[in-house]
Each structure stands twice: as C-alpha cells, then as structure tokens.
Amino acid sequence: MTMTYTGTTALITGASSGLGSEFAARFAARGANLVLTARRTERLEEVARKLRDAHGISVTTLSKDLSRPGAGAEIHEELTDRGIRIDTLINNAGFGTRSPLVEEDPTVIASEISLNVAALVDTTRAFLPEMLSTGKGALINVASTAAFQPVPGMAVYGASKAFVLSFTEALAHETKDSGLRVFALCPGATRTEFFDVLGSQAAAVGRLQSASEVIDTALRALDRPTTPVSVVSGWGNRVLAGMAQRLPRHLSLAIAGRAVQD
Template structure:
C-alpha cells in the first residue's frame, strides 16, 4: 500500500482533465502538491481551493514544459521551495490530428518535446528524490494510442508508444528498489483534449471521466502493476493488434480515425 499522507506529489498538466483529477484525489488523501502547467491563473485557483478544502500545502509553478530547458527550470524551482518530490505524475501532453504534411511542423515538434523529451528529462531530474526513501512513485500518462500506430495522429501515437515502453522499462529496473512505476493508458476521456486536437472524431470507444481514470490508475499503482488500460472497452480496443496482422490493424484504426472531410 502506498501512503499518500504528508508526501509531496508533483503533477504536470495539472490545470485541467486527468491532471486536475489527480490533484483532487491526492489532496483528499492529505498529499501535498506541486502543480505545474502553463496557465498560472487556473493553477492558482485550483491550489487555493485544494488548500482550503483539504488543508494541504500546494505550490504552483507556471511553466511551458515544451520549451528547451524547461525541465531543468522546473527542478530548480522545486529546489528553491526546498521541496522533495515523493510522487511524480507526468501527465502533460497533447495531440495533433490530420494528414501529417498538413499539420504544422512546428506544432508537431512541440508535441514531441512535451510528450517525450520533457517527460524523460523531468523523470531523470527527480529520480534521486523518488528513490531516496525506497517508498517513492512515478506515474507516466501514456494512452491506448500506444498499442498500435495511429494514422492521422501519427506523431501522438508514436510519442505514447515511447512513453509506454520507457515507463515499463523503469518499472522493471526499479521494482526491487522501493519505487512504484506505472504507465497509465487511458482511452477517450472527457477532457479538453479533443478541443486542443481540433477534431471530435479523433477517438475510439466510450469516453470515461477523468475521475474514473484516476481511480483506476491509483488502484493499479498501489498494486504495483507496470501499466493499466483504463476501462474494459478500452482494454479490448488496445488488444486489436494481438488478433489481426499489423497491416489489418492499421486498416481498422485508419478507418476509425479518418477525418470526416477527407481530402
């Protein structure tokens, strides 16, 4: 059992969606929080509410984690506050949608920097904290998109496949060192994700609430699992590649994600 009370959790992408749901759930269990996202106004409002409601310490760090050097800046800011991170939740990320060559190259570069580079650098920076007392935790948010290539979301699917592989490797490295590691793989979730992607059709399956995803994630985390696919239907969607050839799987996913106004 992982004890959250009086520990400190750092949550990236904490201003909305799954990150915000993690913040509420952990604060309710008396876990102090470091909330990280670009929107300082939202973070401050959330921090104020959680501090008042649950009597926990909340620290806000407003930062664009896709920028070069941002993970190092984040680590320095945490040190300035004389905080030690016990639980790291790498939730920040976004997707792009459409024909690869028609999506902004700059935007897709930013997607890789946030979903992959920042996640790796932040994990590396805080790993000594997580390991220091042999009771730390790491949760990296991947996706059901990690289990097969994703036409029209090619970069997103590739970044999440990286996150899943990277996280499961860390689980194997650290399972006997007192560090719990989990790759969280949600499917379609009721968050601003699809507004950012810019396409409501870029989803497969029934959308879960962020609260349900977080509940499933923490249950799996506490059991010491390497990964969790949130939701029974999402689990079976992720297994498609086990029952069909790669080429057939690609055809199924391409039809499911194809833009409605195909050019």
C-alpha cells in the same frame, strides 16, 4: 489496501484541468502535499486554492511551458532551492494533433514531440534519484491506448505515446526493487479538453470515460500489492488494446486508420 501519502509531496504536470486536476484532487485527499505545473496561471491558482481549502495541504504552483528544452530540470532546480523534495511524479502534460503528417504545422508537431516525449524524459530523469531514495511514492506517466498501434492521421501523437509506454515499462523494470511504484496509465477517449485542442471529436474511439473514472483506474493500480507496469483504463479499451497487440500489424494499422480518419 488503500495507499496514503501523508507527509509526501507529489508533482503533477498539466495540472490546471482534466486528468491533471483530478490527479491533484485525489492525491490531496490521500494527504499528499502538491506541486502543480501548467501554463495557465489563473486556472492553476484556482485549482490550488480549492485543494488548500478542502484538505489543508501545502500546494506550490509553477507556471511553466514544459515544451521548452530543459524545463523539467529547471523545475527540479527551483524546487531544490525551495527545499522541496518530490516523492511522486505524475507526468500528465501533453497534447495531440490530427491530420496527415504532410498537412501538419512543423512548429506545432515539434512542440508536440517536445512536450509528450522530451519533457517527460527530462522531468523524470531530474526527479528520479530523489524519488528512488525515499521509495515512498510513485512515478505515473500518462500514455494512451494510441500507444498500442500506429495511428494514421495522428501519427506523431500515437508514436509519442508508444514511446511513453515503452519508456515507462522499461523504467518499471529498472526500478522494481526500489519501492517506487512505476507504471504507464493508458486512457482511451476521455472527457477533457484534449479534443478541444485536437479540434475534433472524430478521433474519440469507444465510450468516453470521465477523468474520475480514469483516475480510479490509476489509484486501483497503486493500491495493488504489486503495481502493474502499465494499465489501460476501461474494459472496452483493454479489449481493443489487447486486440491491437494480437492482430497482424497491417490489420491493426488499417483498423486504427479507419477509426481515426472516418
């Protein structure tokens, strides 16, 4: 069954490119009105204009730096003042760094933790009560295949995504009787700007997927009668994630370190 979202509103973070803009296009095609957030105002407005023209939906844009403390609650307050209620939240904003921790810039990794972890929790907590009250939408938190094992050379990023996976699976259980569909989406290497920000393609383990392929995985999960608590995009990635969970910890750690650092 294909889920439709006509008459609902979806909030998508990190919506100016990559997975975020693809999520926006797919939910617009299924009838949802949108609230899109990102730091890059011009890119965000361009995405919004195209979706309004293509689908005749309402698109609200908010230029926000979610790594600032309290940004999620600030967005909720602003939308409440405008009379906009959110049915679906897609926490997509995030970035990664790749270096041994001792070489990382403390300011950058603090921002990484703030965006990947604190902002996701803050935004989820701000909007969860109203999403539960309608039970018509979904909560999708974008994790990563990096969540399934420690990742030497990307220690902060891997740990942040492990948090997202654990947090989301727990929320899925807490809300299982509500009608809200909650799951963690775990992509592997994807053709987005992620690796441009990272500064290297060396951490791209396995076949690169397109953003469209990853969102196909998310939508199939939403369309299932029972939504899984987490889903890995790509057959090869599912195999690798399964192996990481079954191998002795020291072996999965060594394999991940070799894959990322080579």
